[in-house]
Amino acid sequence: MxxxxxxxxxxxxxxxxxxxxxxxxxxxxxxxxxxxxxxxxxxxxxxxxxxxxxxxxxxxxxxxxxxxxxxxxxxxxxxxxxxxxxxxxxxxxxxxxxxxxxxxxxxxxxxxxxxTISMSSIAAASEAAADAQDAQDDDDDDDGGDDDGFKPTYEISLTHQEWSPSANSSSYSG
Ligand code: HEM
Structure with a gap:
């Protein structure tokens, strides 16, 4: 805990x-x-x-x-x-x-x-998430982090929410 x-x-x-x-x-x-x-x-x-x-x-x-x-x-x-x-x-x-x-x-x-969680499934999931995220990022602007792992993308608002590419509003990448 x-x-x-x-x-x-x-x-x-x-x-x-x-x-x-x-x-x-x-x-x-x-x-x-x-x-x-x-x-x-x-x-x-x-x-x-x-x-x-x-x-x-x-x-x-x-x-x-x-x-x-x-x-x-x-x-x-x-x-x-x-x-x-x-x-x-x-x-x-x-x-x-x-x-x-x-x-x-x-x-x-x-x-x-x-x-059922195992180390190999964690590594595979994180790799799949990274691949999906890479496919979504067309620009390579860096938020300062490394390229490993899942990086959620949000729409800016009072409370954070996941950003959908179809939404017609300003956004930034976390
Ligand atoms: C991860 C979840 C949450 C986050 C990050 C969060 C964050 C915040 C923040 C930043 C404020 C200050 C707002 C301001 O005065 O400008 C606030 C106020 C408040 N939150 Fe949360 N909150 C969360 C969940 C909850 C939940 C579940 C409740 C109630 C069950 C709650 C009840 C309140 C109340 C009543 C205030 C106003 C306090 C006051 O002004 O005296 N919050 N919260």
Whole structure:
């Protein structure tokens, strides 16, 4: 269960369900670092970008590595919500975080119980996903990651969703 927590947390670091979030300043404000925010300004933070910042996560920031959330004994180590802002932080932090995590664990447990998983099938599935993704990418613009593994493509919106090539809207590749 510690590894499952780590894998889910790591998945949302790279693919946060809420990729960006904005606020409207109701009054003049000055942040602890001295930044002045004018009344009526919109201020946004982007968990999608924050999850890929080398300054926050190190040089392997683009790698999917659940182990970064585990200590030497395999125990899950949460990080500051101001660094991992997937559920926001502070007084308006997501109230459903624990329920969301529980629901995802139930989903994973339900799915896993229907499959027999072996290392060879994991390697084959990841190879097939990479081939499918390569076929979909006509341009070779790099998101900084390596070319191995499955890279979901999303439509930009308040909540992330899978992008369909038939949809007539702007999109970007994760
Ligand atoms: C992976 C799933 C979820 C993610 C990533 C997520 C993320 C967030 C984020 C970023 C906010 C801050 C929004 C803002 O104020 O700008 C938020 C707020 C909130 N979330 Fe979630 N959420 C998730 C699931 C849930 C679930 C399942 C529930 C309820 C059962 C829930 C209930 C709430 C509530 C009530 C707030 C408002 C808290 C407040 O403003 O005081 N969330 N969530």
């Amino acid at each position: 510690h590894y499952l927590d780590a894998a889910m947390t790591e998945s949302m670091r790279l693919y946060p369900p809420v990729p960006f979030d904005s606020k409207l300043a109701m009054e003049e404000d000055t942040w602890p670092d001295g930044t002045h925010i004018h009344k009526d300004s919109v201020v946004a933070y982007a968990p999608y970008a924050m999850g890929r910042m080398e300054q926050l996560w190190g040089s392997d920031c683009l790698e999917f590595k659940p182990e970064r959330w585990l200590d030497d004994n395999g125990v899950f180590q949460p990080q500051s919500p101001y660094k991992y802002a997937v559920f926001q932080a502070g007084q308006r932090v997501c109230l459903g975080k624990e329920l969301a995590m529980l629901q995802m664990k139930l989903l994973v447990a339900t799915l896993v119980s229907h499959f």
